[in-house]
Amino acid sequence: MSSTSIINLPNQQTARMPKNHYLNSGYGLKSWALTLDHKRIAILYLLTTLFFFCIGGLMAALMRLELLTPAGDLVASDTYNKLFSIHGIIMVFFFLVPIAPAVLGNFLIPIMIGAKDVAFPKLNLLSYYIFLIGGFFELYSIIWGGVDTGWTFTTPLSTHYVNTNVISAAMGIFIAGFSSILTGLNFVVTIHRLRAPGMTWFRLPLFIWSYYATAIIFILATPVIAITMVLIAMERVFGIGVFDPALGGDPILFQHLFWFYSHPAVYVMILPGMGVMSEVVGCFSRKRVFGYTAVAFSSVAIAVFSFFVWAHHMFIMGISNYSALVFSLFSMLVAIPSAIKVFNWSATMYKGSITFETPMLYAFSFIGLFTIGGLTGVMLASLGMDIHMTETYFVVAHFHYVMVGGMVSAVMCGLHFWWPKITGRMYPEQLGKLAASTLFIGFNLTFFPQFILGYLGMPRRYHAYPAEFQVLNVMSTAGASILAIGYLLPAMYFLWSLKYGAIAGSNPWQATGLEWQIQSPPLKDNFEEIPVVDFEAYDYEWLANKTRHEVTNVG
Amino acid sequence: MDSQVIANDPEETQSAHEHSPHLVHHYATMDQQVESASFGMWIFLLTEIMFFGGMFMAYLLYRNWYYDAFVAGSNLLSIQFGTAMTTILIVSSFTVAMGVFCSETRNRKGLVAALSLTLVLGISFLCMKGTEWHGIYVEHHVPGPNFSIETFVHPTDARDVPMSPDAAQHTQIFFFLYFALTGIHALHMVIGCSVLIFLLIRARQGAYTDGNPTMIHNFGLYWHFVDIVWIFLFPLLYLISRHPLK
Amino acid sequence: MSTPTLHKHHIIQPRLYLTILIVLLVLTATTTGVAFLDLGVLNPIVALAIACIKATLVILFFMHLRYSSKLLKLTLCAGLFTFTVLILLTLTDYMSRAWGLW
Numbered sequence A: 001m002s003s004t005s006i007i008n009l010p011n012q013q014t015a016r017m018p019k020n021h022y023l024n025s026g027y028g029l030k031s032w033a034l035t036l037d038h039k040r041i042a043i044l045y046l047l048t049t050l051f052f053f054c055i056g057g058l059m060a061a062l063m064r065l066e067l068l069t070p071a072g073d074l075v076a077s078d079t080y081n082k083l084f085s086i087h088g089i090i091m092v093f094f095f096l097v098p099i100a101p102a103v104l105g106n107f108l109i110p111i112m113i114g115a116k117d118v119a120f121p122k123l124n125l126l127s128y129y130i131f132l133i134g135g136f137f138e139l140y141s142i143i144w145g146g147v148d149t150g151w152t153f154t155t156p157l158s159t160h161y162v163n164t165n166v167i168s169a170a171m172g173i174f175i176a177g178f179s180s181i182l183t184g185l186n187f188v189v190t191i192h193r194l195r196a197p198g199m200t201w202f203r204l205p206l207f208i209w210s211y212y213a214t215a216i217i218f219i220l221a222t223p224v225i226a227i228t229m230v231l232i233a234m235e236r237v238f239g240i241g242v243f244d245p246a247l248g249g250d251p252i253l254f255q256h257l258f259w260f261y262s263h264p265a266v267y268v269m270i271l272p273g274m275g276v277m278s279e280v281v282g283c284f285s286r287k288r289v290f291g292y293t294a295v296a297f298s299s300v301a302i303a304v305f306s307f308f309v310w311a312h313h314m315f316i317m318g319i320s321n322y323s324a325l326v327f328s329l330f331s332m333l334v335a336i337p338s339a340i341k342v343f344n345w346s347a348t349m350y351k352g353s354i355t356f357e358t359p360m361l362y363a364f365s366f367i368g369l370f371t372i373g374g375l376t377g378v379m380l381a382s383l384g385m386d387i388h389m390t391e392t393y394f395v396v397a398h399f400h401y402v403m404v405g406g407m408v409s410a411v412m413c414g415l416h417f418w419w420p421k422i423t424g425r426m427y428p429e430q431l432g433k434l435a436a437s438t439l440f441i442g443f444n445l446t447f448f449p450q451f452i453l454g455y456l457g458m459p460r461r462y463h464a465y466p467a468e469f470q471v472l473n474v475m476s477t478a479g480a481s482i483l484a485i486g487y488l489l490p491a492m493y494f495l496w497s498l499k500y501g502a503i504a505g506s507n508p509w510q511a512t513g514l515e516w517q518i519q520s521p522p523l524k525d526n527f528e529e530i531p532v533v534d535f536e537a538y539d540y541e542w543l544a545n546k547t548r549h550e551v552t553n554v555g
Numbered sequence B: 001m002d003s004q005v006i007a008n009d010p011e012e013t014q015s016a017h018e019h020s021p022h023l024v025h026h027y028a029t030m031d032q033q034v035e036s037a038s039f040g041m042w043i044f045l046l047t048e049i050m051f052f053g054g055m056f057m058a059y060l061l062y063r064n065w066y067y068d069a070f071v072a073g074s075n076l077l078s079i080q081f082g083t084a085m086t087t088i089l090i091v092s093s094f095t096v097a098m099g100v101f102c103s104e105t106r107n108r109k110g111l112v113a114a115l116s117l118t119l120v121l122g123i124s125f126l127c128m129k130g131t132e133w134h135g136i137y138v139e140h141h142v143p144g145p146n147f148s149i150e151t152f153v154h155p156t157d158a159r160d161v162p163m164s165p166d167a168a169q170h171t172q173i174f175f176f177l178y179f180a181l182t183g184i185h186a187l188h189m190v191i192g193c194s195v196l197i198f199l200l201i202r203a204r205q206g207a208y209t210d211g212n213p214t215m216i217h218n219f220g221l222y223w224h225f226v227d228i229v230w231i232f233l234f235p236l237l238y239l240i241s242r243h244p245l246k
Numbered sequence C: 001m002s003t004p005t006l007h008k009h010h011i012i013q014p015r016l017y018l019t020i021l022i023v024l025l026v027l028t029a030t031t032t033g034v035a036f037l038d039l040g041v042l043n044p045i046v047a048l049a050i051a052c053i054k055a056t057l058v059i060l061f062f063m064h065l066r067y068s069s070k071l072l073k074l075t076l077c078a079g080l081f082t083f084t085v086l087i088l089l090t091l092t093d094y095m096s097r098a099w100g101l102w
Ligand SMILES: [Cu+2]
Pocket: A262, A263, A266, A309, A310, A312, A313
């Protein structure tokens, strides 16, 4: 395998750590806490979101342990309610939504378009602190008693019937929402206004297109959840009746407003992953991504469609049948742009010279798992099927295939792919491959049984279940422990590589894209001189010419 | 406003090109920087549209469901008062626009005068709002534990038709929407006035009239947006639900 | 830097601002007056139409959108579009509920 690897190229051997880069441009807490450098802010986000990921993961582990046996013996049902609520809230709002945009996006967008920073660096830092404050609210509500509404805050349960920290949890989401809005705003302005000379829209890496689509969703959808969370808090404090049927309010209105955000938010959790995929698949197939324009526009199409489908979460809640029909149709239409992407990645690989580095392994698992997740989504979008499946483990398995199988694979893929750029050092390749395979096996073992469980009718959100479901549940718990190893392994070798990893050099993957044409780790200002872009995206011939030229120069 | 400024660090291109003192290092030209700022502001206003959108949705739904309650509630608000507030806000929008003009034409005195007038108008709007809220509070029409349907079930004015307690209960939703909408609007006004005070202090020292009106321009956009929200709140809350269905 | 729009910033003269102000005040007076007449369903339609005209005037002239780049115009349209989607698609659910009892 290592003979086919592209890592051992000339400039790789002689690579040295550059003298000046963004990591050593300043030392001490203040140089990090008050930094305006988009790369350092990305690192801050990375550490914070990973912290939340650990909390969410811990909750998941406890839930899987409880579900090992049919009887509810490990935790009481109240505690179990809190476990899945905290798992959902933390993973959705404090891990999946921020991880890709705020970490990979912050780090890469300015570099990829040839800018020195994002459009508003102070706003970028502010958005990090807003996120942190939102996170503190969430931690408060977890530590002082927890929440047990589920991450969906269903009314009137959340407003009238539970006695947990709904208000502080809702406020945490409200505050963190502004962080998303500011990040999205920054990205859109940056992509529109700060592209280097010659970097036209259709020379942008597809990564940028999908992050642009993500930012649009951030801007247009997030304010709606903000106001919804305010209404929930007010309803709880004053008991006014906007969502209370006893006083004439309508709980379904809450569902409309909530899912108006939360469905597009689902695409916030997958679109950035698709951007990472395009980069990685193109690079390791040594080919231009097939159908560049189609992939670019399918990102935008997904963002636009995402605003037309939200009521598919409400089919059993008493919305009108006509409306359900329309929303069902729109939901299925989303499959088209998603399929365009999957087919185009496959076509990119066709007759490409594929190599199997760790990021590519993650890319394979993304494509496979996302396809399963997406197709079960189409099943759930059809009305009759949905009524059978709603609130069962089928739904749980479906969105974990998209969120974990898709997005977390993509995040791992992106982290491995750009790790040399972020830190200047390589991770250990063999261990990386091992971890990628572990993750894939563990994931499937965890969540595939849940499709079957759901189909057989096991409802979600209960801590006990009939004994006949035990075999599948044990499989799922066993898979979860393998999955945990798949997460811990990279965590350990990433830390190890910070000090002992091989020096990466500026372009270890021989990839195109502006981020690979500068030193790694990059300078504080990214570019000594703003580049003039005179090449197309993924132009591997251009790159080959350029490297040949460079080698002769070095002599 | 800007000469031909080229994208390079000042150290590298000594004196070959004239740099605007307002240019931040990661922008190439002043034009790019100004356009980014106003584009950013417009995107922010976009999020504000959606932020109010959720409440407008709730308003539309409940007005259709409980029209009688909305008529009863709306008739307790004074149209004259609402018109006065609308006028004040529209005039304040005009003064802000004049401030932008003064800032662009580098007229410091004019800018200070325009901003001061805006601040006075903004604060008087808030005072009137406060008075109106106080009136509603005295009548026990603030939603929550102290809310009372007494005046709707047993009207003091013999011409008014008494409502059934059930229907009267829905006036609480009207008043909640009233307070949520006007409250969040007033919050925007308070933020606007605070920024205005800051801008005023800086403007007196000569900022914004030295060729960089971006801040004033963006503040203007914000203020006009808040004005537009009120332009819609005025008919929704005061005007369109006055006449009971026949 | 990309697609540099090197137009000189358009400065609107105070005379135009004043005209717009007067029109806005006249419209405010009109809409207040109309509210006292009982026009049935026309009441909300007239009031909201006038509000839309007022908002358009403020956006086009006070907020300079008329003299701004296409990008800003598109930005505003995107916002209004999404706003409409939120309102319309939600309302269609409520309106079509009574269309037939299933
Ligand atoms: Cu959905």
